[in-house]
Amino acid sequence: KPGQKKKNKKKRRRAASPLLDFTKPILDGPNRRGFDDSLVIPASLDFPPYVYVRNTRITSSTTIDQPAVKFPGFLRRGPRGKDLVMSDCLDHLKQQAIAFLEQRAREPKTPFFLYFPLTAPHKPVLPHPRFRGKTQLGPYGDFIAQVDDTVGAVLQAIDRTGLASNTLVIYTSDNGSFMRRRDQPDARDHVDDPSIQAFRSDRHQSNRHLRGTKADIWEAGHRVPFLARWPGHIKPGSRNAATICLTDLFATFADSLGKELPKAAAPDSYSFLAQLIGKGTPHRRPPVIHHSAAGMFAIRDGRWKLVLGNGSGGRQAPRGRPFAKPYFLADLVADPSEKTNLADKHPDIAIRLEKAALRIRRGPLPR
Structure with missing residues (x-):
């Protein structure tokens, strides 16, 4: 009945459940979503089953029961294939990406798309x-150094194979770092104890000066690096402060190919090709909606951002509640660290953004 709690909760089934048949093909994977060839893992590397999936089948039987491990080598218990070694996974995927590029270089007139989501x-x-x-910043710092090496190796492969002149490369992320910032000069951090998920700000700032952490509605949860290289199209060293969202990649790719999207396709995607190459008339994007891990919303329009709740909506205290006031209005040009709430000073802007957010929640705006 509504409002009545269940008395008997079902026990969680063990991760290595005998009811799962890993020998069956995975039919609704990347190959059904437009990819001709794929090598993936089922989720981030801390979730079982720990297997490689080549197109529709796992590459090795799950004969190993992987025990749970605490941070920094955090793993959940579950089945693992004998060919997947956690510390070798990123290298293996890198080698496969480079092999793909070398193969495509033998067919220089055939377009290609490589999606390489890093495990680190x-x-x-x-x-x-x-x-x-290598970094003297603990395992996390060393892991970032490996990311740099991985990206560099892929770029070198693009250059070495002669693909660089006609290849757009984009490097970005889906969210900010989970590493918290500690401003106290005597605080213990990841350098002192690798099990601590935080850095002293005088040693390292994973999210720079931004407020919050991964999963939060604050800028550290959502503002990410976005770097692009496209010889002959993007001026090296150029910068652009326009607000974009990763959903905009779809429309931007179509625009770069001279293709017009059907009206019903990717309604939340807006091309930023003009900003990317510095030519043409830039399209001013409608407001961007942010969403935290615990359901907090925010809306960003130009320099202004309104948090529709009274906390982080994620991991940083106070977490607050969605749509509970007071809301937080930030001027991200003057205050990118979101230290000052301007909602009382600019109520007209706060009201306008709140109305816009509620409008967008009802459906996408016209492109």
Whole structure:
């Protein structure tokens, strides 16, 4: 009945459930979503089953029962294939990406798309042995060094194979770092104890000066690096402060190919090709909606951002509640660290943004 709690909760089934048949093909995967060839893991590397999936089938039987491991090498218990070694996973995927590029270079007139989502620096924080101790910033710092090396190796492969002149490369992220910032000069952090998920600000700032952490509605949860390289199209060293969202990649790619999207396709995607190449008339994007791990919303329009709740909506205290007041209005140009709430000073802007957010929640705006 509504409002009545269940008395008997079902026990959680063990991760290595005998009811799962890993030998069956995975039919609703990347190959059904437009990819001709794929090598993936089922989720981030801290979730079982720990297997490689080549197109529709796992590459090795799950004969290993992987025990749970605490941070930094955080793993959940579950089945693992014998060919997946956690600290080798990023290297293996890198080698496969480079092999793909070398293959495509033999057909230079055939277009290609490579999507290479890195397993690092997401948990488990397990840098390859050759990177351990490189940064003096603990395993997480060493893991970031391995990310740099991985991206560099892919770029070198693009250059070496002669693909660079006609290849758009984008490097970005889906969220900010989970590493918290500690401003106290005597605070213990990840350097002192690798099990601590925080850095002293005088040692390292994973999210720079931004407020919050991964999963929060604050800027550290949502503002991410976005770097692009496209010889002959993007001026090296150029910058652009326009607000974009990763959903905009779809429309931007279509625009770069001279293709017009059907009206019903990707309604929340807006091309930023003009900003990317510095030519043409830039399209001013409608407001961007942010969403935290615990259901907090925010809306961003130009320099202004309104948090529709009274906390982080994620991991940083106070977490608050969605749509509970007071709301937080920030001027991200003058105050990117979101230290000052301007909702009382600019109530007209707060009201306008709140109305816009509620309008967008009802359906996408016309492109």
